[in-house]
Amino acid sequence: MEKNKIDTSFEQCMKCTVCTVYCPVVAVNPNYPGPKQAGPDGERYRLKNPLFYDEALDLCLNCKRCEVACPSNVKIGDIIQSARLKYGNNKPKLRDYILANTDIMGSLATTMAPVVNFTLGLKPVKAVMDGVLAVDHHRTFPKYAGQKFETWFKRHALKKQEAYERKVSYFHGCYANYNHPKLAKDFVKIMNAIGYGVNLLEKEKCCGVALISNGFKDQATRQAELNLGSIRKAVARGEKVLTTSSTCTFTMRDEYEHILGLHNEDVRDSINLATKFIYELVDAGQVKLVFKDDYTRRIAYHTPCHMEKLGWAIYSTSMLKMIPGVDFVMLDSQCCGIAGTYGFKKEHYNDSQKIGQNLFRQIHDYAVDMVATDCETCKWQIEMSAGVTVENPISIIADALDVEATIKANRK
Amino acid sequence: MKFDTIIIGGGLAGLTAGIDLSRKGQRCLIVSSGQSALHFFSGSLELCSLDEDPFKAISSLGEDHPYTKIGYDNIIRYSEAVQPWFKEVGIDFVGEHGKNHWRITPLGGFKRAWLTLDEYANIPSDGTMPWKKVALLNIDGFLDFHTSYIAAGLAERGVETMVKGISMPELDRLRENPTEMRSTNIAKTFAGDLIGALAARINEYAKDVDAVLMPAVVGLTGSTDVHRLKEMVVRPLHFLPTLPPSVPGIRIQMMLKNRFQKLGGTYMLGDSVVSGEFENGRLKSICTNNHGAVKFEADNFILATGNFFSKGLTSTVDGVREPIFGLDVDSLEVRAEWYRRNMFEAQPYMNFGVSTDGCLRAMKDRKPVENLYAAGSVLSGCNSLKEGSGAGVAIISALHVSESILKK
Numbered sequence: 001m002e003k004n005k006i007d008t009s010f011e012q013c014m015k016c017t018v019c020t021v022y023c024p025v026v027a028v029n030p031n032y033p034g035p036k037q038a039g040p041d042g043e044r045y046r047l048k049n050p051l052f053y054d055e056a057l058d059l060c061l062n063c064k065r066c067e068v069a070c071p072s073n074v075k076i077g078d079i080i081q082s083a084r085l086k087y088g089n090n091k092p093k094l095r096d097y098i099l100a101n102t103d104i105m106g107s108l109a110t111t112m113a114p115v116v117n118f119t120l121g122l123k124p125v126k127a128v129m130d131g132v133l134a135v136d137h138h139r140t141f142p143k144y145a146g147q148k149f150e151t152w153f154k155r156h157a158l159k160k161q162e163a164y165e166r167k168v169s170y171f172h173g174c175y176a177n178y179n180h181p182k183l184a185k186d187f188v189k190i191m192n193a194i195g196y197g198v199n200l201l202e203k204e205k206c207c208g209v210a211l212i213s214n215g216f217k218d219q220a221t222r223q224a225e226l227n228l229g230s231i232r233k234a235v236a237r238g239e240k241v242l243t244t245s246s247t248c249t250f251t252m253r254d255e256y257e258h259i260l261g262l263h264n265e266d267v268r269d270s271i272n273l274a275t276k277f278i279y280e281l282v283d284a285g286q287v288k289l290v291f292k293d294d295y296t297r298r299i300a301y302h303t304p305c306h307m308e309k310l311g312w313a314i315y316s317t318s319m320l321k322m323i324p325g326v327d328f329v330m331l332d333s334q335c336c337g338i339a340g341t342y343g344f345k346k347e348h349y350n351d352s353q354k355i356g357q358n359l360f361r362q363i364h365d366y367a368v369d370m371v372a373t374d375c376e377t378c379k380w381q382i383e384m385s386a387g388v389t390v391e392n393p394i395s396i397i398a399d400a401l402d403v404e405a406t407i408k409a410n411r412k
Numbered sequence: 413m414k415f416d417t418i419i420i421g422g423g424l425a426g427l428t429a430g431i432d433l434s435r436k437g438q439r440c441l442i443v444s445s446g447q448s449a450l451h452f453f454s455g456s457l458e459l460c461s462l463d464e465d466p467f468k469a470i471s472s473l474g475e476d477h478p479y480t481k482i483g484y485d486n487i488i489r490y491s492e493a494v495q496p497w498f499k500e501v502g503i504d505f506v507g508e509h510g511k512n513h514w515r516i517t518p519l520g521g522f523k524r525a526w527l528t529l530d531e532y533a534n535i536p537s538d539g540t541m542p543w544k545k546v547a548l549l550n551i552d553g554f555l556d557f558h559t560s561y562i563a564a565g566l567a568e569r570g571v572e573t574m575v576k577g578i579s580m581p582e583l584d585r586l587r588e589n590p591t592e593m594r595s596t597n598i599a600k601t602f603a604g605d606l607i608g609a610l611a612a613r614i615n616e617y618a619k620d621v622d623a624v625l626m627p628a629v630v631g632l633t634g635s636t637d638v639h640r641l642k643e644m645v646v647r648p649l650h651f652l653p654t655l656p657p658s659v660p661g662i663r664i665q666m667m668l669k670n671r672f673q674k675l676g677g678t679y680m681l682g683d684s685v686v687s688g689e690f691e692n693g694r695l696k697s698i699c700t701n702n703h704g705a706v707k708f709e710a711d712n713f714i715l716a717t718g719n720f721f722s723k724g725l726t727s728t729v730d731g732v733r734e735p736i737f738g739l740d741v742d743s744l745e746v747r748a749e750w751y752r753r754n755m756f757e758a759q760p761y762m763n764f765g766v767s768t769d770g771c772l773r774a775m776k777d778r779k780p781v782e783n784l785y786a787a788g789s790v791l792s793g794c795n796s797l798k799e800g801s802g803a804g805v806a807i808i809s810a811l812h813v814s815e816s817i818l819k820k
Binding site (some may be wrong): 012016017018020022026027031032033034036041067068069070071072073138269280307308309310311312314330392 | 413445446447448451452585586589590591592594597600656657662673678680681682683684694700701703705721722723765819
């Protein structure tokens with residue numbers, strides 16, 4: 001009976017090797033067996049005997065570009081991630097625990113933000129982290145904020161939300177909460193301007209993407225269940241759950257089911273990226289955005305891997321193109337190389353930078369004022385490696401928005 | 413979200429239609445579920461290979477054939493535009509308009525072709541071999557190119573071959589992993605600064621021969637490196653096709669896609685159309701897997717989803733279906749009649765495809781859908797493998813459909 005439960009979707013693979021053409025890792029590291037070999041081909045062996053598991057699968061950065069390219073709809077990336085969790089023998093290290101536990105690290109760091117930010121920038125500290133923890137010393141750490149977004153929201157914004165009849169829930173994610181509360185504040189600013197109140201979820205934990213990629217499946221599952229519980233309550237209130245991170249969105253919509261095996265189909269359609277939600281309102285004529293006359297920027301959009309997989313870049317780019325003063329440039333869709341915690345690890349740092357080379361060069365050639373992208377780790381990578389400011393489209397829209405005029409235009 | 417034309421399928425047919433319509437001012441969307449058959453491109457376009465004269469061959473095809481529906485005069489007109497059309501995108505094809513030449517297959521066979529990439533070997537239509545002695549080179553460890561078959565094919569035609577393997581230290585890292593010793597990975601290495609070193613290695617064997625033949629493993633992202641290499645090699649250098657994936661095919665796919673996007677087109681990769689909303693004999697909107705409830709509306713739609721390989725058609729024990737809209741399909745009812753026992757005979761299932769009217773509008777419940785056209789290998793009535801007509805039908809039907817839409 002157990003036999004019938006084996007997922008044999010890998011049988012759809014017809015060995016065309018198109019996936020390997022688009023794998024960013026294969027292009028820079030020959031030790032990686034490539035998505036076809038690591039995924040559907042290897043799976044057949046692993047089902048025979050787990051000893052066939054190859055530790056080189058740790059080199060996969062879970063970008064899912066193999067799945068986007070596959071003409072036969074094989075879930076190559078999912079097969080590889082699941083195999084890593086099921087058969088991987090490399091016990092996660094202390095370093096992996098620190099990188100993956102964004103909530104614990106974020107809570108500790110925000111309370112002592114100036115000290116932490118200063119310390120993480122110090123050369124001797126970087127050297128120790130490199131030597132002891134194998135966190136590459138070239139890496140610039142994202143700064144922690146002095147006050148969490150949640151704290152700010154409860155003190156300064158919560159009461160005001162009662163005035164709005166229509167409401168959405170906001171899954172802010174770790175980055176907007178601990179590192180960059182401005183993004184979350186920008187989101188609240190836009191939603192309020194178009195006549196929507198914002199609720200936080202009853203409880204929120206990190207979406208778990210870093211836990212999954214570092215091998216902490218049980219903890220990821222616990223956090224996913226907690227998030228899904230809160231999301232269900234919001235959906236029951238009739239609210240959509242919006243995010244400002246493509247990876248959080250992708251993880252909760254797809255990885256919860258495909259990798260963690262959780263049921264999320266009842267709320268999946270309600271988990272939405274903010275730019276998609278707002279675009280649909282504007283497209284349907286239900287909401288109007290009014291932009292400042294004096295906002296002018298040359299902006300390039302970078303498509304994060306998980307945004308490519310979602311297929312939703314069109315919403316963020318369409319929103320940016322709505323701003324009259326934006327001179328818009330579309331970058332080729334390719335991996336920036338960081339893949340969450342992957343690029344922080346000493347053993348992956350060189351591959352990570354090599355993978356991003358073409359992207360960094362293209363950004364440089366286009367001579368833009370800033371890059372827009374929906375993923376926080378892409379932002380760190382591009383800011384560090386291409387030396388250009390990177391913002392979430394929501395922050396760019398918020399900066400370009402004429403708030404008073406928008407409020408007036410949407411008043412009923 | 414509203415477009416002028418939505419094209420389902422992002423391969424040769426879909427991109428041809430998309431570029432043509434965008435160039436003439438239309439706002440187009442292409443939805444492509446994964447990469448296309450261009451990744452298996454041979455390096456040559458076939459129009460119709462049943463005769464030395466492709467147009468003579470076309471005029472002898474049956475009345476259900478897409479070419480016959482498009483009409484002889486139209487095909488002449490569209491075909492004259494193909495070479496300049498590709499040139500504008502940056503892809504150079506050579507060939508006589510009214511005469512097929514010969515191309516060399518990866519297994520050393522000779523097949524008729526209409527247009528061949530200028531970097532590839534091609535043999536004149538009368539079969540005279542342009543060389544007496546060639547150097548046939550392979551990359552050491554590259555398993556998707558079989559010199560002994562090719563040498564045998566050349567020997568049959570009186571060409572003496574000198575088979576040599578090329579090895580370069582830069583390829584050692586690739587050779588560590590035999591499964592990844594692929595044409596595309598080699599092409600990623602053979603680029604930029606390494607072209608000079610590669611030319612030097614090739615020249616070691618080029619002195620006493622009329623030409624050098626080697627697998628198409630240069631020029632993944634553009635043809636600059638191809639031209640540089642050709643200039644540096646002391647004898648004429650010609651590429652031969654490898655087993656898939658096809659380096660020039662991927663380059664063409666990318667260049668066509670870039671061209672389409674530069675013209676303002678939207679290309680959504682890795683997404684599939686799951687349903688359509690029909691009203692009064694018209695297709696009103698479609699929904700896709702990635703976009704859930706979002707409706708993509710358009711005045712016209714083109715179905716360019718390909719054949720069984722790319723799931724433009726699916727087959728079960730009960731029959732053959734067009735899986736997105738349930739359009740009418742021309743096929744045979746008795747399953748036993750789908751196949752011939754001899755694999756090399758013309759297989760009847762190859763002719764299966766979506767039914768269309770004279771204007772290539774798709775039929776649903778025996779009535780044409782007013783604004784839904786079909787193009788490329790999803791069309792019924794042709795056996796592209798036996799006729800040598802795959803690329804031709806894709807390009808010509810796409811241009812025809814595009815013209816019909818613009819004439820409305």
